[in-house]
Amino acid sequence: MAFNYHPELLRPYLALSQGTSIQAEYVWIDGDNELRSKSRTITHRVTNLSQLPNWDFDGSSTNQAPGHDSDISLRPVAFYKDPFRGGDNILVLATTYNSDGTPNKTNFRHSAAKTMELAKDAAPWFGLEQEYTLFDLDGKPFGWPKGGFPGPQGPYYCGAGAGKVVARDLIEAHYRACLYAGIRISGINAEVMPSQWEFQVGPCEGISMGDELWLARYLLVRVAEQWGVKVSFHPKPLQGDWNGAGCHTNYSTKQMREPGGIQAINVAIEKLSKRHDEHIAVYGEDNDLRLTGRHETGHISSFSSGVANRGASIRVPRHVAEKGYGYLEDRRPASNIDPYRVTDIIVETTVLDK
CATH class of the missing domain: 3.30.590.10 (Glutamine synthetase/guanido kinase, catalytic domain)
Known part of the structure; x- marks a missing residue:
């Protein structure tokens, strides 16, 4: 089965978008060295990281936090053009931080960036x-x-x-x-x-x-x-x-x-x-x-x-x-x-x- 990956094929659907809003797919690494993602609407075209808000997710569902303190923060570190949605939509790579601001146990990027x-x-x-x-x-x-x-x-x-x-x-x-x-x-x-x-x-x-x-x-x-x-x-x-x-x-x-x-x-x-x-x-x-x-x-x-x-x-x-x-x-x-x-x-x- 061939995969229709070209953004032009999505144009009829992209045309339904209103205003300048875009879709941002936040991608992160979970507690099992696997990838997770979820989407949010951004009300402006993104040209630099400072325009991207932090977000959070349920870390108890990704092996990154206990149920009684489950909110884990997503901090954007890079973004890329989205080949699935096309247009100005983006993929956002984010790192994970605990509620107290410390890097999550699965956030190995934090140490690598210092090095x-x-x-x-x-x-x-x-x-x-x-x-x-x-x-x-x-x-x-x-x-x-x-x-x-x-x-x-x-x-x-x-x-x-x-x-x-x-x-x-x-x-x-x-x-x-x-x-x-x-x-x-x-x-x-x-x-x-x-x-x-x-x-x-x-x-x-x-x-x-x-x-x-x-x-x-x-x-x-x-x-x-x-x-x-x-x-x-x-x-x-x-x-x-x-x-x-x-x-x-x-x-x-x-x-x-x-x-x-x-x-x-x-x-x-x-x-x-x-x-x-x-x-x-x-x-x-x-x-x-x-x-x-x-x-x-x-x-x-x-x-x-x-x-x-x-x-x-x-x-x-x-x-x-x-x-x-x-x-x-x-x-x-x-x-x-x-x-x-x-x-x-x-x-x-x-x-x-x-």
Whole structure:
């Protein structure tokens, strides 16, 4: 089923809007690392964050507050064009705060923003490679043979053609929705396991990396909603000889990106090696099921690095090693990470020397 994502198709309905009022969809992260949203009417066109009011919601229904003190505040931190409603309507990314003004226990953006401010002179850039798997409503990988399994892995990665690729129309719709919204999506590709895909966001500097990845995830689950397809960010969605799903994190500082930056890259790798366990602790739930040393992963219990080595914890791309500057790729983060936590600890370790 094709998804009619283009705003022009909504024009007859948008024409019913009166005055200058717009619809703002507030999006936030709940207590289970999932996304929630609700809509409100704004009586003016929004051009900056200061024009957006704070809001609240029932935190006892999202695993973010007890029933006797359930009001959790939503504070807007970024907004984007809404590809579903079109026009001047917007998607509002908001963070969560308790009634006493403290960050909610699930608000990892608060800490990450402080870290990025302290490290702003280093100009940390990120690019995240978000892998995910599509499932039908019965819990079976989308597009897999009924009552059976597809052939072994091999022809599916960056594949083309029936029997190799599924749901390309859904993936294309998500890609274009991101572009319309202004997300810095840099590409997509089919992954090694059938019904598994990847999109890449970046380069983004500092706190904007977490913002844009979360909004790109929201757009993905909203688009998949049109097909009745579920999106799984689990790092090992299927047991057996199938690849897991990661969120490889490409990272650099200004020093790494300049000629001779390979030295700064090597220093960063050495620092990362000394905090392996602390990084693994925030690199995603059930990541031990994925980081087995097989299927293009290093083992969760040990740190390793190498040039062009996809079985290492940290990969230095070959072209970076040859040029002598660029970036590194941390291959340990799982597909279900909170990007605020991952970008936070990487900058803490490599720039702030924590």
